Amino acid sequence: MKSSEIIPIQTLHLFPILDTLLIDLLKSLTEEEWNAQTVAKKWKVKDIASHLLDGNLRGLSISRDHYFGENPENINSYQDLVDFLNQLNMTWTNATKRLSPNVLIDLLESTGKEYSDHLQTLNSFENAIFSVAWAGQETSLNWFHIAREYTEKFLHQQQIRDAVGKPALMTKELFNPFIETFVQALPHTYRNTQAPNGTIVCLIATTEIGGQWNIIKKENNWEFIDSIENSPTSTVKINPQDAWLLFSKGMSPIEALEKVEIIGDKDLGCIALNIVAVMA
Known part of the structure; x- marks a missing residue:
C-alpha cells in the first residue's frame, strides 16, 4: 500500500x-x-x-x-x-x-x-x-x-x-468505526435539500465513543468538511444508543425528535434524522 x-x-x-x-x-x-x-x-x-x-x-x-x-x-x-x-x-x-x-x-x-x-x-x-x-x-x-x-x-x-x-x-474501539461508517450516508441524506452555498450541518454522536461530522453545501451537492471556521447553521446531537437504533430503522425520526438536541435551524437539522445506513 x-x-x-x-x-x-x-x-x-x-x-x-x-x-x-x-x-x-x-x-x-x-x-x-x-x-x-x-x-x-x-x-x-x-x-x-x-x-x-x-x-x-x-x-x-x-x-x-x-x-x-x-x-x-x-x-x-x-x-x-x-x-x-x-x-x-x-x-x-x-x-x-x-x-x-x-x-x-x-x-x-x-x-x-x-x-x-x-x-x-x-x-x-x-x-x-x-x-x-x-x-x-x-x-x-x-x-x-x-x-x-x-x-x-x-x-x-x-x-x-x-x-x-x-x-x-458500546466501546470506543468497536462503536466508533461503526458510527463513522454509518455517517457516510449523511451527504446523501441531504442530496435534495436546498440551502445557500456554504451552509454547514454538524452531526455529533455524544460521549467519548462518538464523534463529530460536518457537511457543507456546495454548488451541486453536500460534502464532508474536516474543520469549520463559522458556526454551523444547524447542529444535531444524539447519544450512541439512540444513534445505532435510529440509523438502522430501529427508531423512527419522530421518536428520535424527543431524544436529540438540535441547535440552530431545526428544520435543517431534522433531515439528519433520516439517515438510513442499512438496505431498507
Whole structure:
C-alpha cells in the first residue's frame, strides 16, 4: 500500500473481535433468550443469528468464489433491490428455523473465520464487488465495502444484546468505526435539500465513543468538511444508543425528535434524522 493510500475507516482488525464476542454471547443464551423478540420486528434472536450466518456464507460464495446463485431480475430502482434482499433474507431465516442453536453456533464460528480471512486478501483500494448504495455510491472501494460488512456484524450482534439485556458493544474501539461508517450516508441524506452555498450541518454522536461530522453545501451537492471556521447553521446531537437504533430503522425520526438536541435551524437539522445506513 502506498503511504498516500490511508484507509479512511479501518475495520478489518475488528472482525475477529466481534466474532469472538458473538460466539461467547450465543453460547450463554437460554432457550427463552434464543426466542426473544428484537427491535427488528420480524426477527427473534435466533433469526438474527441465522442472518449473520447467511452474511458469512453469501460473502464467501460471492466475493471469494464468484458464485452469485440467484441473479435478481428487473432491478430498476433502489427499492427493487431492497425488496429482492428482503426476500432473500426471509427465505433463508425460514429455512434455518430447522437448525438448532448449537448448529448455528458451530457454523458461525467456522464461517466467521473464513470470511474474515477472505476479507484480508482484498485490495482496499480496488473496486468492491458491491457498492454501498445507502451512501449514494454506484461504485465503492473495498475498504468501504469491508466497513459496511463490519456495520452489519456490529448492528445485528447489538440487536441480540439489546433483546436479551446483555452488555452492549458500546466501546470506543468497536462503536466508533461503526458510527463513522454509518455517517457516510449523511451527504446523501441531504442530496435534495436546498440551502445557500456554504451552509454547514454538524452531526455529533455524544460521549467519548462518538464523534463529530460536518457537511457543507456546495454548488451541486453536500460534502464532508474536516474543520469549520463559522458556526454551523444547524447542529444535531444524539447519544450512541439512540444513534445505532435510529440509523438502522430501529427508531423512527419522530421518536428520535424527543431524544436529540438540535441547535440552530431545526428544520435543517431534522433531515439528519433520516439517515438510513442499512438496505431498507
